[in-house]
Amino acid sequence: MKIKPHHRRDFSFYLQFARRNKVFDPEPRPVQLLSKGDANALQCFVQHESQKDKPKTCRQPRVFEEVQRGKRLVNFHIKQWARDWPEALGGTFGLEQVKDEFLAEGLYVPDWVWQAVCNQGRRGMRERWREMRGL
Numbered sequence: 001m002k003i004k005p006h007h008r009r010d011f012s013f014y015l016q017f018a019r020r021n022k023v024f025d026p027e028p029r030p031v032q033l034l035s036k037g038d039a040n041a042l043q044c045f046v047q048h049e050s051q052k053d054k055p056k057t058c059r060q061p062r063v064f065e066e067v068q069r070g071k072r073l074v075n076f077h078i079k080q081w082a083r084d085w086p087e088a089l090g091g092t093f094g095l096e097q098v099k100d101e102f103l104a105e106g107l108y109v110p111d112w113v114w115q116a117v118c119n120q121g122r123r124g125m126r127e128r129w130r131e132m133r134g135l
Helices: 005-020 041-051 061-084 093-104 111-133
Strands: none
Touching (some): 041 061
């Protein structure tokens, strides 16, 4: 299993995001700690991302679970920001404010997150437009 730069970037981002939001979990799940194994949390993350199968063993199971919670948080926030984005006339003003807030706290948010927000926001705008037109 090859660990690519985007795996390291996303792993680090999800972990930082989870540690920034310690209380909230959009999809609370019972923590199922994995048995101790040879793979570290990053390797378990890559295995999970590439195979969509939860690793059976992990040397750092709590870190792996925290990264998974961070990923759920990011996906939840993307949906929330995308829902609010069309109400700001599809502009980037609101997103720029959010970016600035994260940067002020020392958290860099990858560009793919903002692109996902814009894509989902546009999709939401099209659906609302169809509803208004009665289609």
